[in-house]
Amino acid sequence: MTDTNEQKIDEVLNRGTIVEILPTKDEFRKELLSGKKLRFYIGFDATSPTLHLSHAKNIILMEKFRKLGHEVIILFGDFTARIGDPSGENSARKQLSRKEVVGNVKKWKQLIKPLMNFNDLKNPPKIKYNNDWLSKLTMEEVIDLASNFTVQRLLERDMFQKRIREEKPIHLHEFLYPLMQGYDSVAMGVDVEVCGTDQIFNALAGRDLIKKLKGKDKFVIAVTLMENPKTGELMSKSKGTGVFLDAKPADMYGQIMAQPDEMTEILFVNNTYLPLEEIKEIVSGNPRDAKAHLALEIAKIFFGEKEAKKAEEEFNKVYRDKELPSDMPVFNTNTREYFILDLLCDTRLAPSKNEAKRLVEAGAVDIDDKTEKEWKKSVEIKDGMIIKVGSRKFVKIKLK
């Protein structure tokens, strides 16, 4: 029997993470209220070894359904990862080797541990791999599955249309992606699929398929991709806006502080457990403090209170109070006198001499708290000397 507390259910449905429920939100709500135990799933393609806050948000949502008493499956797309979903990309993703994918999945399992209670023996979250069934399909079965779709239907997808317009390639295997994702639903016999709004097409393909093959319906819950409300951009590595779950506490705290201010509320809603009213209040205050609160709150989820506090202290110390970090890389040398450019390169504070030169000219290099603006000189090395480049890079010299 599942939890049918109306208030709890509505809190999950209305918090803001869920953007759309198909076929309708009302029907889904009714289903939850009925007390029937539903089988949920969310799929992740292990295309990269790391996860970021957007993935975390999805896991958090799944955990909420699990806590209501439903069966929850995290599906690692170890098979689909090797094909690559065309969504969002305007060219085909490179296909990954079996080995890469297995390595990624292993890391992921560790990363999501803080977000789900795997020790709940009564109703533990389940982990499945779609390689288990997709790799076993015969050509005959694949063709049979394909006969459920039309090329026109597949071509409707925005991104395919875009590629046609731009005369970019569409590979045949990319067409098979919705088919495979759809088959996942059939193989697991799920009642509900949770996916990002960019995946609705694939999820609906699964809905059609499960209807045709098993005569049962499936709900599709589309969740926010956490776009920046100002620019519409997603969190991404290439935009430098990613917050990675495998980061060290101090780095994760820093990555959150580096988020644009307008992301604070969105991240609060999706990546913390704080009640909405409390979030409203925090966000209405000083933006800097609100974000700091957010960073602490999220770091707490992954590393615990103690580590999170430590990360915060360190951040304030180095960036707010401009003090030295508590530990920094040490560079061992026995050279007494060093050309400043060589010193910067050897300590790996600069990747090349030209770059080192530029840094010195820009006034970015401090040696023992004194800004060094002259690059054509050598410095006398002292034990314990501290070289600082920009506000984030420090090296302590140890004279042998």
Add this chain to the structure above:
RNA sequence: GGGCGUGUGGCUGAGCAGCAAAGGCAACAGACUGUAAAUCUGUCGGGUUCUACCCUUCGUAGGUGCAAGUCCUACCGCGCCCA
């Protein structure tokens, strides 16, 4: 198989025979601040005897020019159309 296009720095995307190669993104630094936000400014292939000089880069290999991403040839990859 035939025709037409296309291949540029981390990404994107300009490029006339005389550019280390416009613009945008990302990155880095400086100023400012409320933070590693925002904004503004500068930098953004490597090296040196450093406001100058040298070397290496524009799919690959050759060729024509004093000079070639920029023209020619072949090859490779990709796209479109025809078959």
